[in-house]
Amino acid sequence: MFNLKIGATAAYTYAFRGTAINLNDYLISIKTLPELGIYNFDLEILQPQHVAIYESKDNIKWLKETLANNKVNVVGFTAWACVELIHSIKEENQQHGYQLFAKIARIARDFNAEYIHLGSDMISEYIVQRDSTYVAAPVTKVAIPDSLSYQNILDDYAKRLAKLAQIAQDNGLKFSIEPRANSLICGADSFMDIYRRAGHSNLYCCLDVVHCAFHRENLPIAIEKVSQRLLVFQLCNAIPGQMIHYPLAEGSIEIKPILRALRKINFQGYLMLEIYRSGKDNKDIVDSWYKEGMAMIKKEELK
Numbered sequence: 463m464f465n466l467k468i469g470a471t472a473a474y475t476y477a478f479r480g481t482a483i484n485l486n487d488y489l490i491s492i493k494t495l496p497e498l499g500i501y502n503f504d505l506e507i508l509q510p511q512h513v514a515i516y517e518s519k520d521n522i523k524w525l526k527e528t529l530a531n532n533k534v535n536v537v538g539f540t541a542w543a544c545v546e547l548i549h550s551i552k553e554e555n556q557q558h559g560y561q562l563f564a565k566i567a568r569i570a571r572d573f574n575a576e577y578i579h580l581g582s583d584m585i586s587e588y589i590v591q592r593d594s595t596y597v598a599a600p601v602t603k604v605a606i607p608d609s610l611s612y613q614n615i616l617d618d619y620a621k622r623l624a625k626l627a628q629i630a631q632d633n634g635l636k637f638s639i640e641p642r643a644n645s646l647i648c649g650a651d652s653f654m655d656i657y658r659r660a661g662h663s664n665l666y667c668c669l670d671v672v673h674c675a676f677h678r679e680n681l682p683i684a685i686e687k688v689s690q691r692l693l694v695f696q697l698c699n700a701i702p703g704q705m706i707h708y709p710l711a712e713g714s715i716e717i718k719p720i721l722r723a724l725r726k727i728n729f730q731g732y733l734m735l736e737i738y739r740s741g742k743d744n745k746d747i748v749d750s751w752y753k754e755g756m757a758m759i760k761k762e763e764l765k
Contacts, residue, residue: 466724466733468759469502469537470495470752471696473707473738477748480741481508481597485521492528498749499756501533504734505573506540507566508597513543516569537732538694539570540579545598548622549583556622563626567633577636577693579668580626582647585615595705596741600643619646620659627664638693640668643676650684657691666693670736672707675700675715682723689727696736707738709751710758721762
């Protein structure tokens, strides 16, 4: 039997609530997840205004009490509010991004999280157009000045990630970066390239089925390429070329080979369900997706 540490990302909450989230939405999620067989959860600061949720002592108290009463662990914290700042060419934006990331890292540490997570993106000022499927979806059109060397852009980006990895380490957290479609890190190979450039032992990878599938990357092979640098695997189904996080029973990706590959590398990280369509789906429907996903994973674990 192969025992995985399974959980759900904050996209579980967004799936039925959208991005207009508040404290109560997270409390409802924490109370529901155990009913679906899920006891590990990622919290997320998606936009800067969401930091306010964690600036109230009463809010922190309610969150921690609800987590304890339902035996749910916050294993990760996604610092999404930093993405645009970190990926800017402007030094003042980058510094603001590091400060915000450090603030979120301290919040994550307070919840005894194991890791802090960030998605890769393209340099903000070079983005012409984004996919409209969800908030901050990957770019679809980029304009990089001819005078710039892309290799230099990658070297500079690696330095930024090394700084984030150190901030995370200073707060007792692992740092995972997620390859995303059409981003500076877009798959397993580009993660390993940036990892070598960054040269920081606290830089880990989070693979997401949707973003790998967008570029038609072979997921079992991607898992083996990243291997021991793989800290988080965000599981859903997908259709190549699309940005929708489908339920496991839908889409065109074979789930079983993914689970076998995780077993093959003796994956010790977190397998996080991330099923998210529009942000406007009925909660009962969303719950059924996650419950069915858990059943599929558990059935495979027993083999």
